[in-house]
Amino acid sequence: MAKKKSVRKATGSKKSAAKPGARRKRSRRGEDTGAKIVELAESVVELARNETDPFVDIPIRALSNVDFNAKTRYIEMGDRTQRRNFFNYGQAKRFMQTMLIASKCKDNVEADKSVSIRGIYYLAKHTIKGTKEKTFDAQEECDPILEDLEVALESLREELHVYASSRGAMIGELTFVDTGDTIDATRLGTGGYAIPSIVEPNVIQFKKCNAKFILHVEKDTVWRRFVEDRFWEKHRCILTHGNGQPPRGVRRLLHRMHNELKLPVLVLMDNDPWGYYIYSVIKQGSINLAFESRRMAIPDAKYIGVSSFDYERFGLSDDVKIELDANDIKRSKQILNYPWFAGKKPWEKEIKKMARNGFKMEVEALASKHLTFVTDQYTPQKLKDKKSWLD
């Protein structure tokens, strides 16, 4: 699949002349989120006035409608949509919920307030007048509705003023403004800047960047090693971590820094299937959040380590070895078959080498050489030896 993403929604109003099924222009993405919600609402009202069954077309968020686009080099959603009608016993509740969440988002956008996904559930939950029926019985009902809205409006959750949990931190050669406060990320001690969930341009603006690249590491404990050894200063970079699988805010910030500051993103993960997977999410996006790849994925990100070949390359001792278990082997095979890994010779060699090794290695295992080996020797050597990078 290499088609452009198309998003359809209910139409019928004169304002939005597009027919259901028509492609929406990409340029709409820059528009105000509040206005998009109003347009959605007006299209529904118009259908009702025309005595037509009101509906919304929601792009399908399922594996069957997700594919890797070899041209953009990220995971995208396909064209298929599902119509949600008001006069349909099986769809009416979800139709109502969609309108309700949209309305709450609009309130928040207008008030310039944001809310957690848990919060929006509570904001929207109430008893329908004259009944004992709740608008939502559980958050599990609310979350997919929010995702529906994201895809239907082509708005990131963050643009709908909804935040996720945040984790991850940043330190390094960047000065930026966060809601009016100028923050010099070289002057944040050992703690660093706690990356928030919403890092859109209305919240964060970049001011001055002396960094030559971004080094993103998997774990906070590894990040701390690099911070303590002031790696960012010696190598003129920005250090980030996402506490494992990076949350949306971290991915979005990396994406923005990469694109707006033209900084290469170099990724340092454990040498295990989970490390490969996290890297692939940063690079190509994830299947679950395929509709957000365009604003999140960084197809030019590079994997600089830890590689299965590093055991020999760096003369490591067997103290670093952690035996692969059955699940690791299964996951490796799955990853090898992902279209974004498949056919890439260096990755095939890398993953097959891990299987041959029979062991995986953590970044922290490099301490078995000596405590600062990872910051003094390993990473500097990796930075120089671009041939060792995986794409």
Next chain:
Amino acid sequence: MAKKKSVRKATGSKKSAAKPGARRKRSRRGEDTGAKIVELAESVVELARNETDPFVDIPIRALSNVDFNAKTRYIEMGDRTQRRNFFNYGQAKRFMQTMLIASKCKDNVEADKSVSIRGIYYLAKHTIKGTKEKTFDAQEECDPILEDLEVALESLREELHVYASSRGAMIGELTFVDTGDTIDATRLGTGGYAIPSIVEPNVIQFKKCNAKFILHVEKDTVWRRFVEDRFWEKHRCILTHGNGQPPRGVRRLLHRMHNELKLPVLVLMDNDPWGYYIYSVIKQGSINLAFESRRMAIPDAKYIGVSSFDYERFGLSDDVKIELDANDIKRSKQILNYPWFAGKKPWEKEIKKMARNGFKMEVEALASKHLTFVTDQYTPQKLKDKKSWLD
């Protein structure tokens, strides 16, 4: 149990004249950690030179040796120790491991470097010369040894230069120095300061505090609500969160701010057994880390909400109710029996009221009133109404 904590270790050297079993003076806590490790080593060497079986006495870290001290109002370790001998088939390996970890800690203290618990495992792991025996086979072997050392040396893990995972953040009316960088926590935008794992005075010094109190909330999503609404500014406070059960760094920072800056610590948790428990850990310490209560626990911390009585007190709708499950009911009963809750009438009423309600409530549920109800009305009213606080 209301006895003072006593810690014993191997003796025999002239320098440390105390006999095994003798109480170590509290004042030793201020001493240099490196020197304590050297002393430990010297005592072992001395025993060996005297042709005595070298040993270390390690305070027992088990429920049987842990109790709530009604006078200090935190959970403490008792006096019981376990001797670890070198010439003992069952103990020799752990003896060796204890010395090895101590030696690695000493190296790091001297080099002024710190390391994660995973890192210290890798630093210490190697093959014993002439054998195929590893010093450590898994991290699970290493972690208790580190805890042994903490209690034996009466040094916090952080003083041994070992860091844990970090999570949690801070914003508010405090200016502090972190490794030479002056950080004004009123100028950190929406992200805030990512609280590191090691916040000892050699890393963090407080400079200027305009806060009247610390408000610690359970979740980052709740914290974000308070940050967005600039609660810290309106109410002159410091806002912290620990992403659930706060990690060591957050607890230690709260402890230091409370004691050094004389700031009350007010805790805002979900109205559920887990919220009560997190509060009790902040206040009295935990059974697992009883040996660190003195440096972590904040017996004067207050629980300002959410209380089981808030449903009526604030006229909440049934949208906030989450039905208690069997586990909640079981945990409530356990908590009610903890010596630090038992006998406190207001807590008994609080927990029994939850059982009578049959439901629990999250802080985020207050959004069902309106988005900023928690920051505009709920918390300000709680701050005024000190009688509603739980101690």
